[in-house]
Every structure is written in C-alpha cells, then in structure tokens.
Amino acid sequence: MWETIQSNKRKSAVMIVLLATVLMFVGYALGAALDPAAGVLGVLAAMVIWVVLTLTAFAGGEKMLLASAGAREVSREQAPQLYNLVEEMKIASGLPAMPRIFIMDSDVPNAFAVGLKPERAAVAVTTGLMARLNRDELQGVIAHEIGHISNRDTLFMTLAGVMVGAIVILADVFRRSLWYGGGRRRSSSSSKGGQAQAVIAIVAIVVAILAPILARLLYFACSRKREYLADASSAQFTRYPEGLASALDKISQFKPGALKVNQAVSPMFIINPLAATGGGLSLFSTHPPTADRIRVLRGMGKSASLAAYEEAFRAAHKGSGVIASRDLGASVEAAAREGAAGAADPAAQWRSARDLLHQVNRFLVLPCACGLKIKLPPDFKDSSVTCPRCGTKHEVPVAELAAASAALEAAGRK
Numbered sequence: 001m002w003e004t005i006q007s008n009k010r011k012s013a014v015m016i017v018l019l020a021t022v023l024m025f026v027g028y029a030l031g032a033a034l035d036p037a038a039g040v041l042g043v044l045a046a047m048v049i050w051v052v053l054t055l056t057a058f059a060g061g062e063k064m065l066l067a068s069a070g071a072r073e074v075s076r077e078q079a080p081q082l083y084n085l086v087e088e089m090k091i092a093s094g095l096p097a098m099p100r101i102f103i104m105d106s107d108v109p110n111a112f113a114v115g116l117k118p119e120r121a122a123v124a125v126t127t128g129l130m131a132r133l134n135r136d137e138l139q140g141v142i143a144h145e146i147g148h149i150s151n152r153d154t155l156f157m158t159l160a161g162v163m164v165g166a167i168v169i170l171a172d173v174f175r176r177s178l179w180y181g182g183g184r185r186r187s188s189s190s191s192k193g194g195q196a197q198a199v200i201a202i203v204a205i206v207v208a209i210l211a212p213i214l215a216r217l218l219y220f221a222c223s224r225k226r227e228y229l230a231d232a233s234s235a236q237f238t239r240y241p242e243g244l245a246s247a248l249d250k251i252s253q254f255k256p257g258a259l260k261v262n263q264a265v266s267p268m269f270i271i272n273p274l275a276a277t278g279g280g281l282s283l284f285s286t287h288p289p290t291a292d293r294i295r296v297l298r299g300m301g302k303s304a305s306l307a308a309y310e311e312a313f314r315a316a317h318k319g320s321g322v323i324a325s326r327d328l329g330a331s332v333e334a335a336a337r338e339g340a341a342g343a344a345d346p347a348a349q350w351r352s353a354r355d356l357l358h359q360v361n362r363f364l365v366l367p368c369a370c371g372l373k374i375k376l377p378p379d380f381k382d383s384s385v386t387c388p389r390c391g392t393k394h395e396v397p398v399a400e401l402a403a404a405s406a407a408l409e410a411a412g413r414k
Helices: 002-034 038-069 079-092 127-130 135-150 154-190 193-240 241-251 288-297 306-316 323-330 346-360 398-413
Strands: 071-075 101-102 111-114 122-124 364-367 373-376 382-388 394-395
Touching: 002 038, 002 135, 002 154, 002 193, 038 111, 038 122, 038 154, 071 346, 079 101, 079 135, 079 193, 101 127, 101 346, 111 135, 122 127, 122 135, 122 398, 127 135, 135 193, 135 241, 154 193, 193 241, 193 288, 193 306, 241 288, 241 323, 288 306, 323 398
Parallel strands: 101 122
Antiparallel strands: 071 101, 111 122, 364 373, 382 394
C-alpha cells in the first residue's frame, strides 16, 4: 500500500490547500464587508483562528476527541483479548508503535481511531461492539481502524476537520455580527452612498452561507474513498474479508442517533453513528453506503489480496478503481482463511464487557457468601449495602472506595 499511502498524502495536501484557500477567501470577504480596507485584516483573523485550532489539535487533539466520545483507556490486564487483537493487527500492518486502546460505554456496536501520527494513535471501541461481535468480526473492525492509522487517514481527518471548523467559526461570527450590528452598518453605508460596499456585503453573506457547505463537501468526498481503502487494508491484514463484512452488517442495523457522540468525531467511526446507513449516497455522506462496502468485501471470493479487493471494487463500480496501480503490481496473492471463531455466546460476552467497564470505572467488588458479586461505583455514599440475593448486610470499605474514586479522577485528567 506504499504508493496508495503516498497518493493519500498528496491528495491530503491538495485538500488542505483547497480548504485553506476557502478559509482565506472567507476571511477576506467578511473583512471587506465590514470595511472595504479590512480585507487583509479578515485574512489575518482567519489565519489566527486556524493556527489556534491547529496548535490545539497538535497539543492534545486525540485526547479531546476521545474525551468527547466518553472513551476510557484499558490495559492488557483488563482486556486481554481486545489487546491481543490490536497487537495482532499492529504487527500485520507494520505500525511502528502499539496504539492505545479505549472503550466507550454504549450498547451500540461501533469503533473509531485517532492519531496525528502512528506513535500517538489510539483505537476506541464500544462495549456493544465487544459484546455483539465474534472474534473474527471484532478483528475485522480493529483491522479497519488500524488501516486508517497506517494509511495516515487519522492525520488528514484531524487537520481537515480543524480547517473546516475554522471556516464554520469565521462564517458564524460574521452572521452573528450581521444580526447584532447589521442595521447600523446598512444605514451608515446608505448615508455614504456606498453601493460598492453594499455589493461586497451581499457577496460576503453568500460566502458565509456557502463556504461552510463547500468545505464540508470537500471533506466528506475525500473521506469516503478512505473508508474503501481501510476496508481493503482490513481484508489484507486479517486475510478474512467476511469478518469485516459481517461486522458492518451488524453495526448498520442500529438507527442513526442511537450512539450519542459529538458531530466532530462522528465521521471518524467505522459507520457514522449520526447518519443513515442505507444504500443511498449523497454529497453530504461521510461514508460510502454500507451495503456497497459489504458487497465489495464479499465480492473478493476466496482471495484476501489487494488485487482481489480492487477487482471486486471495479466490478461494483463500473470500472473505477481505488488502489494505486503500483500497489496492485506488488500485490501478493493471499488465499482467504477460514473463519476461526465459533458461535458467540452473547450472554457471556455481555458479562465480560460489563465487567471490563466496571474495572475501568473503578467499581469496588464485594463478594457475598451466596456467590453474588456486588459492584459499587466509586461515588457510592452509604456505609453498608445489602445483598439483593440473600439479604446479607455488608460493611462498605470506605477507604478503598475513596481510593478508587481518586484513581478515577486522576485517570480522567490524563
């Protein structure tokens, strides 16, 4: 995938330049609308907003995105199977560093990845994903997210997202200034007979409305192709395309909005949790239609190579391709393996996911003689608790609970 990654980088650079051009144009038009001589000042204001947002993203963008999704970090000891899957895909992809692993408390299966560079990358999954998918399906999703990191998509998504955010902020500031001070400026312009100023103001209003839309269209169009490339990477890393195809089918069954996340991070998920996942495709789609992605993966037949994915993609899209020709020439034929996972035990997987969540959230476990394990959250206030099964009264170790609460707060500040 070297040539495809290099092509991704070049396209990312072009996209960033296009978005920067839109940002500068917005700044100039809005500055000139306020004062004919303030166009350059508008460009400077746009640059300042972009620089501040970019520095913020580089300083702690991953942390902010993960925090906005309610993700909590887990260790190898807490989630050995999940850790092993990420480690396997890290090795298969050739990443130079092990991504950090996070979980989100949601019954809805989904996942996303962040990272301005592989050494700072992280993969986050929901408890619903861990509970609803078997090992092969979970591996396919993890491999897809590792593919985004390996292909440098997470860097592009962060930088392009910052640029779009700067455009939206600048346009929003201008619209609000029109609302609160537009009348005064119109009267001033009329008294001076400034017809040119009125024309500039109209152009600026149009720009303030259309620029954020154009920026999002550019951003979404580029992100859709990256989803196909991450799917191809998943098939190559796992040698089992059906694992991801089956996982996408399960994830797509949940209605948009079922997973509550910030709009800024939603395009980074394997399936956008805020958008419809049907067969339709619109200009505002952040992802290709899920049904189409599944059809391509299942069209690979008994091969797991990049060439097989490209062939399936071309068959589904009337000849258009997604993988660079040089990578196809270097593609090594690899037979798809048989599914290794047996039938999943949903009840056991749900218990395991809930137990992991309790560990991460520092729940205190009190074993009762009847065999029940009573789990107390760190903010539990009573000095005693009664077993709901046998009625035995247990004293709560207040010191341990306070220590768990302090550890939870410390983890949240990292």
